[in-house]
Amino acid sequence: DIQMTQSPSTLSASVGDRVTITCRASQSISSWLAWYQQKPGKAPKLLIYKASNLEDGVPSRFSGSGSGTEFTLTINSLQPDDFATYYCQKYNSNSRPFGPGTIVEIK
Amino acid sequence: EVQLVESGGGLVQPGGSVTLSCEASGFAFRSFAMDWVRQAPGKGLEWVSAITSSGADTSYADSVKGRFTISRGSSKNIVYLQMNSLRAEDTALYFCAREMIGYGGNSLDSWGQGTLVVVSS
Numbered sequence: 084d085i086q087m088t089q090s091p092s093t094l095s096a097s098v099g100d101r102v103t104i105t106c107r108a109s110q111s112i113s114s115w116l117a118w119y120q121q122k123p124g125k126a127p128k129l130l131i132y133k134a135s136n137l138e139d140g141v142p143s144r145f146s147g148s149g150s151g152t153e154f155t156l157t158i159n160s161l162q163p164d165d166f167a168t169y170y171c172q173k174y175n176s177n178s179r180p181f182g183p184g185t186i187v188e189i190k
Numbered sequence: 191e192v193q194l195v196e197s198g199g200g201l202v203q204p205g206g207s208v209t210l211s212c213e214a215s216g217f218a219f220r221s222f223a224m225d226w227v228r229q230a231p232g233k234g235l236e237w238v239s240a241i242t243s244s245g246a247d248t249s250y251a252d253s254v255k256g257r258f259t260i261s262r263g264s265s266k267n268i269v270y271l272q273m274n275s276l277r278a279e280d281t282a283l284y285f286c287a288r289e290m291i292g293y294g295g296n297s298l299d300s301w302g303q304g305t306l307v308v309v310s311s
Contacts, residue, residue: 084252117297119235126285126301127227127235133295170235174296177249179225181235 085110087173089182095190100161104185106154106171115175118147118156121184122167130169131156161187192216192300194286199305202276210271210305212286217300219267223289225298226260226271228282236282239271240289240296254280276309283307 086109096102106116114134119127129138131147134154144159158165166189171182198210212224226238239250239260248260259272269286283306287298 115295119298121235126303127298128301129290129297129299132290132297132299133293136293138299168234172235172237172297177240178251179237179240179249179296180251181227181237184234 084178085112085173085176085180087171087180087182089169089171089185091185092183093186093188095188096161097190098161098163100190102158102161102187104156104169104171104187106149106156106182108152108154108173111151112173112175114150115173116147116149116154117172117174118145119170119172119181120165120167121170127170158187192288194288194300194302196284196286196302196305199284199307201308201310203311204277204309206276206309207272207274208276208307210273210284210286210307212269212271212302214267214269214286214288217288222291223296224260224262224269225287225289225296226269227285227287227298227301228280229285229304230279230282233282238284241269273307276307278309281307281309 116134118131121127135147193215225240241260245262257275283304285304286302288300290299
């Protein structure tokens with residue numbers, strides 16, 4: 084089975100910073116990758132689908148890139164509302180694991 | 191407005207069974223595949239199961255294969271997750287989620303608030 088990893092596991096940043104989270108797949112998944120944001124006590128929210136497509140209503144400071152085995156989620160000019168946990172998920176087959184998550188915390 | 195409301199969680203003994211329900215509204219339910227995702231307390235997200243829009247095809251994580259069954263209501267806008275032979279490690283908040291249609295593939299664009307299952311004696 085394809086395994087998903089994320090780095091870093093925790094990221095400390097300040098409002099206004101540009102942050103990048105990396106997600107890696109153990110085998111190529113083409114562009115079948117999504118990114119989600121989750122805040123404590125809330126359901127996850129879809130940010131990016133098919134590696135680089137911004138979900139409707141998601142601010143343009145979020146962007147995704149990559150294909151194959153390496154993907155990135157970038158947040159330009161981090162806002163107070165962006166402090167949360169971020170997960171990637173691959174979905175190119177009947178096995179759809181999430182990455183372990185990256186906590187973006189206030190520095 | 192898309193709404194997904196999960197129910198059926200609670201305290202279950204190890205080895206026991208429970209069936210979770212997810213009632214959908216605000217969209218053409220029969221046109222969308224649906225998933226279950228769980229989150230153990232303080233842990234990350236774990237994809238559990240999916241069912242196609244027709245209900246003809248299902249898929250499961252290895253951790254639940256053979257114990258859990260996903261299904262769709264024949265006349266109601268409900269997706270079910272029947273959970274048998276429950277273990278302590280099945281303790282989690284269980285989310286129901288809708289898959290995108292078309293270009294987005296199987297990414298999950300709408301989520302419920304979850305129902306908590308606690309497996310303990």
